[in-house]
Amino acid sequence: MASPVPHDRTPELRRETEQRLLDAAERLLVEIGYAAITTRRLAEEAGVNQGLVHYYFGSMEELFFQVLDRFTRQLIARQREMYASPAPYPEKWREAMRYLDQDRPYQKIWWELQAMAWNRPELRSRVARVVDAWSDAMRGAVEQAVARYGLRTGEFSTDAWVTLIVTVNEGLILERLAGIRRGHDELLAAIDRWLASLERRAARDERAGKSRGRAKRPGARRRASKGKGKTDAGA
Amino acid sequence: MASPVPHDRTPELRRETEQRLLDAAERLLVEIGYAAITTRRLAEEAGVNQGLVHYYFGSMEELFFQVLDRFTRQLIARQREMYASPAPYPEKWREAMRYLDQDRPYQKIWWELQAMAWNRPELRSRVARVVDAWSDAMRGAVEQAVARYGLRTGEFSTDAWVTLIVTVNEGLILERLAGIRRGHDELLAAIDRWLASLERRAARDERAGKSRGRAKRPGARRRASKGKGKTDAGA
DNA sequence: ACCTGCCTTAGGCATATGACTAATTGGTGA
């Protein structure tokens, strides 16, 4: 429960109350879901009078629009930051996987907003924008990984890889939202092993000065299964 | 809009009116989402009087419980039927992928029910049951495919494969629900090519009487990338 | 001190909602 609004009316106050309401909406998305949020429940959570929803946003609908806009901006910025890291790809993957367990409120907000958007055509483009940004943010990292690990991209384009990685992540997040964990540890461990071995081999190849093309063929079979892991590792 | 209820009171009438209401609820889940369904909207859609919701189900909550139960039973039966087919794995995958575009109402219902369950702990176990059944239904087919195509399972257990396939499917379905198609065709085409080549090679190996172990090593590199495809093909 | 503009409050209003109920209807069996 937020504290009452301070009574000094500085120029920042408008943003303060607006942000309070938007923050409260996010907390309630996590706690009770979009369908259960009312103006009174929201105002109570924000520690302001119920009339302020109308004053600042005009309607609940507009408030949700702004919740979605603010959230998507934050999410996109965060994904760009994560994938801009110079760390090798397995590290990026591990970082993203850590979010699976540590970032449940964030994920809940995102998927509650999506569920709301399923029935609101005017919101779909905004949702699509985030997924596009996510894909774009990781594309560079995936391209580098594919090149570094000498994985063939002839049959699997970068777009296919990226799509695979994104969809796997989405599926994992959603299952956890529903309390499902079956098979997750097995999958994540397998991907991790595979990525680690790809990275070790790439480092070895660098030291030996070997061309990757050559390095692939001897362990081709092993790489095959790992190549799968790479697919998974794309997140 | 359903037609009015017939006026002959046979012993089947109770089931008739109940089913009408449950059918109407499913249609509305597709059309307006769970959050917008009211007793009056539902009764109108079912062509019955609004008081019958209380008479037959006692509450909207109980009605949604029964919608979920009925739907999950149907979904599980259908998945079992699909994966029980003796067709080779690529055909099963293609059958499942055809559902991506042709079965949008079905998918919408399922995900609206899931979104509802995110905020209803008492519904989570039911949702989890469906995902478990889905995984179980496809496990046999995946195991057969792994064996037939000579793919290593040492690093990727069957559980990992199954989880990968399920999560990819979930991600694809959800993106389409939000109107997102980017990268889907590329991914599905790549998986299809890879599965087709796996199947051709398996058939050739059968005719030639070669052991799969031997057959893998020459094309090891190609198999690697296809192994990825197989990962994708697991759906 | 006064004025102005913005913020906030304390309700109020019209409508919607889930749940409910008494009366009526209709089918079946004796």
Place this chain on the structure above:
DNA sequence: TCACCAATTAGTCATATGCCTAAGGCAGGT
């Protein structure tokens, strides 16, 4: 035909909801 029981109707009720408004409060500027 009559009696009985289940199904249905036609509202009703208490409460909730989104939206709104007039009045008051407060800070900053003159």
